[in-house]
Each structure stands twice: as structure tokens, then as C-alpha cells.
Amino acid sequence: MGDLALCLDLTRLLSRVGRGPLTGVDRVERAYADWVLDTDPESRFLVRTSRGYILFGVEGAKAFLAALDGHDPWPRPDLLSRLTGKGDNPRHRAEALLRRHALDRCLHPNLFRVMSQNLREGTVYLNVGHSNLSADCLAAVRANADLRVVVLLHDLIPLEHPEFSRPEITPHFEAMIRATADHANLVICNSADTRDKLSSHLPEDVARVVAHLGMPHLVEKHPLPSEIETKTPRFVTLGTIEPRKNHQLLLDVWETLPEDDRPHLHIAGNRGWASQDFFDRLDRHPLRGIAIFEHNDLSDGQVRTLLEGAHGLLFPTFAEGFGYPPLEALRLGVLPICSDLPVLHETLNDCSVYLNTNDLYSWSERIMKRSKANLALEPARSPDLPTWQAHFDTVSRALRAIESGTRA
Incomplete structure (x- = not known):
């Protein structure tokens, strides 16, 4: 593989629109969006919406991210949003934005066709947010012999500690892991601990690589509310x-x-x-x-x-x-x-x-x-903190390795 051809699933970020600050997993998908845009000038993006799938390109991704980051307002609802009575819902306004930028749209039975007709040979479909990680979606991608499926798994907590998850999450997570085992070419693990815990869930022919997550950007300090007293330890x-x-x-x-x-x-x-x-x-x-x-x-x-x-x-x-x-x-x-x-x-x-x-x-x-x-x-600490640059260097090597037929 020469230059990487990438298609990133942004369903996780779409699902978070209007729901407050981004969580840790959300921030990972957000970091991948920037990397994909920087890496592949012809990159593609997929979301599963309430009305099916939307495939869009760079301009749609930039518009979506600008609104998500608060730089631009979400657009006025389109006709479809108004007809369904959901025009005031922030997520549905986001979906309206993406429909304007759609390269193609479909219901699930036609996802294979949309992917095969719109993605370049050798494209890697990346799912890094634990959303839209279903057998139906991954099978539709893998049915294209020249496409690759790469999944980032953040943890196995719903399987190992079901007591810390909602009752419906554990069977859903089990299905996600089965879909990954059946269809992924490569699994990115955020830690060696996650990789080791996955060993009994993935077949040997699924490549896996450990890439520690990078640190989010350091934000500027803001004054604390006056009622917070800071003199006491x-x-x-x-x-x-x-x-x-x-x-x-x-x-x-x-x-x-x-x-x-x-x-x-x-x-x-x-x-x-x-x-x-x-x-x-x-x-x-x-x-x-x-x-x-x-x-x-x-x-x-x-x-x-x-x-x-x-x-x-x-x-x-x-x-x-x-x-x-x-x-x-x-x-x-x-x-x-x-x-x-x-x-x-x-x-x-x-x-x-x-x-x-x-x-x-x-x-x-x-x-x-x-x-x-x-x-x-106290002496100043100088810890060796993980960076997104190191993460994506590792991921890039692993993506090229699965295309060449070697192990990451």
C-alpha cells in the first residue's frame, strides 16, 4: 500500500450531538477524524443515522466537525427532519447537514453497493468508537474483497464486569466482539492489557496491535467559580x-x-x-x-x-x-x-x-x-506521556502491514 485510503465511521460522534461534553471514547474518534483528514485528502466517512446510512467526503466531514466543535451552528432542519417532527433535535439537524454533503445514501440492504461503488481499491474502513460495530455493517464492508476492516477496541469491561454495565449492554457488547472476530482484518488495542484480555475472543488470523492513546490538547485555564475555596489542601x-x-x-x-x-x-x-x-x-x-x-x-x-x-x-x-x-x-x-x-x-x-x-x-x-x-x-515530574503522533505512527505501520500480508 502506498498512500493510505481511509473511510472513518463517525457514528459515535453523531450520536453525541446535543448530549454535552465529549467522553473519552468520543475524543478518540474526534482525534481520528483529524488524522484521517490530514492523511488522506480523498478520505470518506460513514454514519448510521435514524434514516439509514450516509457516506460523505472531506467537505462534509469538515462541516460536521466545525459544528460539533462549536465553531459553526448546526443548519436549519431540512424537509425530511420537519416531516418526521424532529427538526429541533440537535442530532437530526446534524443529520440534515450530512445529507446535504452526501455522496451516497442507503438503507442497510444497499450498504454493500454504496461501499463498493464509492470507495477506492484498498480502502480501510476504520471503526474506533464502538458505534455501528455490528455484524451487518462489517459484513457489508468485508463482502468487498478489496476493502479492509480495522476496529479499535477500548476495553472488555461489559464482558469482564457486567455488574458495571446496564443489563442490555453486555449482550450488545458480546455481539460487537463476535462481529469483530468474524470480520476484522486488524484490531487496534489501546493497551497491552486490553490486547491480552482479547486473546480468548479473537481468532489467530486477526492481526492486533497495541497503540496507546494520545493525550487531548491542553486547554487554557479558566477561573473557578467564586464559591470554590482553594487554600485548603x-x-x-x-x-x-x-x-x-x-x-x-x-x-x-x-x-x-x-x-x-x-x-x-x-x-x-x-x-x-x-x-x-x-x-x-x-x-x-x-x-x-x-x-x-x-x-x-x-x-x-x-x-x-x-x-x-x-x-x-x-x-x-x-x-x-x-x-x-x-x-x-x-x-x-x-x-x-x-x-x-x-x-x-x-x-x-x-x-x-x-x-x-x-x-x-x-x-x-x-x-x-x-x-x-x-x-x-517537590521536584518537577517529567513523565513519558503518550502522544497521538506515536499512536498514529504505530497505526499507520499496522495498516500497511495488513495490506502487504504481514503481521503488525
């Missing part, structure tokens, strides 16, 4: 508030800390699912507003300001596929204090403190000791 935890993230442990810890020296705990993230008992506990906690603070609507720039100067980033998660928050803390010179997971050792090496999530005493002791540290006297 503070610890921050980032991420959606859901059972897997184990915020319960942190409330348990804060209840053990001595009142006179108790640092502040800042919980930054949107409320997720299946945590009503925790939410009830957090809402009525006697330390809420005194030493425990919840922030659901801080901007990325305010989160950076909150994190900088913190005595630690707390990450007592039960399971992760990669884990961005500790890396984002390290970039700002903040010490991560994490659960003792193999994937976190892989990405953070010796730049983090690792603690057993069953050992409440160790968490309490470490947090109290850390809260007394003089941050100004």
Missing part, C-alpha cells in the same frame, strides 16, 4: 459518577479523616447511571459543602484550574481499558493515587501511587500524609 477525582469509578470508597475515606486536618475532596464529573444509592448518600452527606464538593458543570478549563495545585488525583476505579484522568494529572504535575490495576501500571509506570481498593486504611493514611506535603518543594 485538596484532592480531585475526575470522571462520570458511576459504580465502576468507586466514588463510594472516597466518601468512606473522608469519614475517617480527622476534622482538624481534613483536606477537601472535589468530585468533578456528570452523574451517570445505577448510582442512586450513592447519589442519595452524597446529597445528604454531613461533609457536603464542608469538605466534600460535587461539580457537574465545570468547563474543561475550570477542571484544569481545579486540578493544578491539587495534592493528588484520586482514581480508585475497579476497571479501566486505558484511563485518561491520571495521565492528565501527571501532565499538570499532579500525583495520581490509583487503584492497583495492570493497565494503570502499564501507562503510568512509577509515576503513580497504587493502592488496593479493599484497603480503606491505606487510602486514608496516604491521603492524610499527602495532604501535608509542601508541593512547592
Whole structure:
């Protein structure tokens, strides 16, 4: 393969329109969109919409991303959106934009035809967002002998820890893995830990490559709301508030800390699912507003300001596929204090403190000791953080390897 011919699935980002800040997986698909546009000037993009599939090119992708990033408004609804009564829905306005830029459109039975007639020989279909990752879609691509299917898998949490997923997610995820095993030429793994966990789910002839995810752009700092007091030593935890993230442990810890020296705990993230008992506990906690603070609507720039100067980033998660928050803390010179997971050792090496999530005493002791540290006297950290350049260099080599018939 000479120059790469690429078709990126943007269904994940389309599904997120109007639903608030991008999640970690969303940001990965967003980074791939920029890379595909930079790599292949004739690149193609696919989305599954509420009315079938849309295939579009560079101009459509640029218009979609500009609106997604907030640089341009979503267009007025088109006739189809108005006829279905969904013209005011942001996602359907996004679909209207993509219909204007469509190179072709179809329902599923004609996806094979659309792909075969509009994609160049040797095109790689990339699915990196866990959306539209179905047997129907992948089979329609692979039915074209000169096309390749490449999938990025972020984790196997719904299979290994179904208790941390909605009931309908686990069978859906099982179907995704089967579709990947049956139709993918290459699987990109975000960590060696994910690759190892996949070993029993993929046949030997499916190539796989490990490429650590790059760091998102460092946003500018924004002032914090005036009610957030920053003179007291503070610890921050980032991420959606859901059972897997184990915020319960942190409330348990804060209840053990001595009142006179108790640092502040800042919980930054949107409320997720299946945590009503925790939410009830957090809402009525006697330390809420005194030493425990919840922030659901801080901007990325305010989160950076909150994190900088913190005595630690707390990450007592039960399971992760990669884990961005500790890396984002390290970039700002903040010490991560994490659960003792193999994937976190892989990405953070010796730049983090690792603690057993069953050992409440160790968490309490470490947090109290850390809260007394003089941050100004600490040597600057220079961690070896993953970059998108390294990620895409690895992915490019792997894509060329599957075309040439060698293993990545």
C-alpha cells in the first residue's frame, strides 16, 4: 500500500450531538477524524443515522466537525427532519447537514453497493468508537474483497464486569466482539492489557496491535467559580459518577479523616447511571459543602484550574481499558493515587501511587500524609506521556502491514 485510503465511521460522534461534553471514547474518534483528514485528502466517512446510512467526503466531514466543535451552528432542519417532527433535535439537524454533503445514501440492504461503488481499491474502513460495530455493517464492508476492516477496541469491561454495565449492554457488547472476530482484518488495542484480555475472543488470523492513546490538547485555564475555596489542601477525582469509578470508597475515606486536618475532596464529573444509592448518600452527606464538593458543570478549563495545585488525583476505579484522568494529572504535575490495576501500571509506570481498593486504611493514611506535603518543594515530574503522533505512527505501520500480508 502506498498512500493510505481511509473511510472513518463517525457514528459515535453523531450520536453525541446535543448530549454535552465529549467522553473519552468520543475524543478518540474526534482525534481520528483529524488524522484521517490530514492523511488522506480523498478520505470518506460513514454514519448510521435514524434514516439509514450516509457516506460523505472531506467537505462534509469538515462541516460536521466545525459544528460539533462549536465553531459553526448546526443548519436549519431540512424537509425530511420537519416531516418526521424532529427538526429541533440537535442530532437530526446534524443529520440534515450530512445529507446535504452526501455522496451516497442507503438503507442497510444497499450498504454493500454504496461501499463498493464509492470507495477506492484498498480502502480501510476504520471503526474506533464502538458505534455501528455490528455484524451487518462489517459484513457489508468485508463482502468487498478489496476493502479492509480495522476496529479499535477500548476495553472488555461489559464482558469482564457486567455488574458495571446496564443489563442490555453486555449482550450488545458480546455481539460487537463476535462481529469483530468474524470480520476484522486488524484490531487496534489501546493497551497491552486490553490486547491480552482479547486473546480468548479473537481468532489467530486477526492481526492486533497495541497503540496507546494520545493525550487531548491542553486547554487554557479558566477561573473557578467564586464559591470554590482553594487554600485548603485538596484532592480531585475526575470522571462520570458511576459504580465502576468507586466514588463510594472516597466518601468512606473522608469519614475517617480527622476534622482538624481534613483536606477537601472535589468530585468533578456528570452523574451517570445505577448510582442512586450513592447519589442519595452524597446529597445528604454531613461533609457536603464542608469538605466534600460535587461539580457537574465545570468547563474543561475550570477542571484544569481545579486540578493544578491539587495534592493528588484520586482514581480508585475497579476497571479501566486505558484511563485518561491520571495521565492528565501527571501532565499538570499532579500525583495520581490509583487503584492497583495492570493497565494503570502499564501507562503510568512509577509515576503513580497504587493502592488496593479493599484497603480503606491505606487510602486514608496516604491521603492524610499527602495532604501535608509542601508541593512547592517537590521536584518537577517529567513523565513519558503518550502522544497521538506515536499512536498514529504505530497505526499507520499496522495498516500497511495488513495490506502487504504481514503481521503488525
